[in-house]
Amino acid sequence: MSWDDLPQIDLYSDGGAEPNPGKGGFGVILSYKGRIKEFSVGYELTTNNRMELMAVIFGLEKIKTKAKVTVYSDSKYVVDGIKQGWAVGWERDHWIKKKGNLVLNKDLWQRLLDVIDKHDVVFNWVKGHDGHIENERCDQLASNGINSEHKIKDEGYLEYLENIEYYQEQKIEKEGDACRKCETLVVKKSPKKRKLKPGQNYYYEYYLFCPNCKTMYMVEDAKRTIDQQGNSLFE
Incomplete structure (x- = not known):
């Protein structure tokens, strides 16, 4: 299949935690030729940024064939991390920053880079809570996840808590x-x-x-x- 023949998919995402850190959730919408799929997942203990990252990862991992994907997220943390090349630089430096501390959420950044490699992905930032229909729906889906009865564990965040000293600056x-x-x-x-x-x-x-x-x-x-x-x- 040539690049021009790849399916074109829109991915809308949002995530959050209440409080931060606290119980979390994310919402994802996948849109292809007018067909819509929605997803909502809740976590017992996590952070806002991890949910924003996980939302995009989850959506991309749901796409089983190589596609041209346009991601819409209201998280500058996620969008700039990819568009500004920060994540690629962190991976090149073995997830260690200049001051010697480990990159936060490196497990999810690595997972995001891996799944991006399987598709042709473009990231776009949208202003949150500004009337963007899909973003508002994703926000509702994220809230559904936060308030769901059957939340799952964020194993990566629990591992971070157990090894927090390695993520803090060691001078x-x-x-x-x-x-x-x-x-x-x-x-x-x-x-x-x-x-x-x-x-x-x-x-x-x-x-x-x-x-x-x-x-x-x-x-x-x-x-x-x-x-x-x-x-x-x-x-």
């Missing part, structure tokens, strides 16, 4: 600390040139560097404040 503070990405011992390096942005009143005298994966860590102990004449105010 690299001194030479000899283990790199958060590859566990190689970091070394101290001095920048070749001091580059300041307009209005910037500080610089870093040195940084910590991983000789293996080339990750740089800017540490507070190396930060130096300067006056308007460029003189350091503190040792």
